[in-house]
Amino acid sequence: MTALTDLTLAEARTGLARGDFTAVELTEAHLAAIEKARTLNAFISETPDRAMAMARAADARRAAGDTRPLDGLPVAVKDLFCTEGVRTTAGSHILDGFVPTYESAVTANLWRDGAVLLGKANLDEFAMGSSNTTSYFGPVTNPWRRRDAPEADLVPGGSSGGSAAAVAGRLALAATGTDTGGSIRQPASFCGIVGFKPTYGRCSRWGIVAFASSLDQAGPMTRTVRDAAIMLGSMAGFDPKDSTSVDRPVPAYEAALTGDIRGLRIGVPKEYRVDGMPAAIDALWRQGIDWLKQAGAEIVDVSLPNTHHALPTYYIVAPAEASSNLARYDGVRYGLRVPGKNLVEMYENTRAEGFGREVQRRVMIGTYVLSAGYYDAYYLKAQKVRSLIARDFTHAFETVDAVLTPTAPSTAFGLQDKQDDPIAMYLNDVFTVPASLAGLPGVSVPAGLGDDGLPLGLQLIGRPFDEETVLRVADVLETAADFTARP
Amino acid sequence: MALDQATVAKIAHLARIKLPEEAVPGMQQELSSILTWVEQLETVDTDGVEPMTSVAHQGLRRRDDSVADGGYPERVLANAPDSQAGFYAVPKVVE
Structure with a gap:
């Protein structure tokens, strides 16, 4: 029998339904795996007692014939989601001792559907980073190793680095992440898992520690596309407490996985072929194009001419929103307070x-x-360029159903790399930021290995609220890639 | 744009972040390089382009003007570093 921690979310769901094992057994197996893998530093807080109580409750519901969509399935939660009664840190020192008295909307949806909380996953501080090295609680180590330097510790990507490492390292069946400029998709690529960023407005932001409110969006991180569809079905939904939450019914995402993409038009944007991109990434992209063509899709060259303006635009818009959102951390209402001679000095x-x-x-x-x-020279200018970037996608989606690109310009790098130059770190997000600025759904699917033996993802971007097409194409890509390598 | 040290100190104060004098040159260099990098946007023609403030194509919803939540000051104050008599407590502001 497959180890319980090696199951996909869908397989675990079937095994629980068949009575092959209990939620308690499934949860215990994951808690034991977490304990053994503490050197990865994937979790900031482990919640074994709560996990066991939730698992026992799931088993009791099942025995009583009241089973829910995620009943008894153990997951990790990025420590950016407020969890009632469980310390929430956002990876920052400034939230010292903060224990929310409320539950984020997305996690409340997961518990409503029966999921089990294993713990709170490590992340870059306030989700600001692409390597999980800015966490106050220390960096996360990627469970993968370079073929030529197996002793070197690698980053898992970021900001949802703990979530990605936990899922790749078989410490959780699935995890929640958040994506502001690539924070779900880039770590998914670095860790060889699936990371799905839904359309802006699809998942409620309520109760998620805010970074850049016009960009932040929660999404699932899983080992298969089907698992992403299952998780998203529970995470998504209208929430009146989030003013940008969209009041639309949540489709049955699993039903979108038909395996049939014949006749779909897939765009390939030439602007994503950047200078200095490793040959392996370019080759994998071409391979992905072939896979989709062989599956019956029509490949269309498209142009997204403002792509190269996306990063500088993002690095004006996101910090501007962050400076406003983070004004609330002043030592008065929660977290750390360092005394000063007067109020301003205390701040x-x-x-x-x-x-x-x-x-x-x-x-x-x-x-x-x-x-x-x-304000006009920087912020207003960036907002105007953001309009142009979004318009590029609108034009492209007049002729194509989805866009295929690489997820990240490299494989996972060393823990000590890129620490001295903020801009070198920002370049990690070159392929993920444009879809974030346009608010579009995007997914990274593990598609192959680089020359260094490390995973590489391909990204699919879709129309607003057309998560179903993105999932359908991602599922076909996943089947063709047959990515079976493991850390 | 290269920022001078006085500007860096002013930004730090506006952001309410204490920046010790010895930390100013390092921050000056980092902020200047980031600003110089983002200034490539100056070359983009945005004449007649509306600024994008949100990707959500919807106006803000309105709800009934009635009390929908609240009435639990102890939960609101539960995480305060210092609170007294149902209020957040801060260093003396008015002499």
């Missing part, structure tokens, strides 16, 4: 000690681009 001392360097940098950039005299 300044608290924020200097509580925020890490990358967060301070972004808050200051955001403060500057929003300040009098610079």
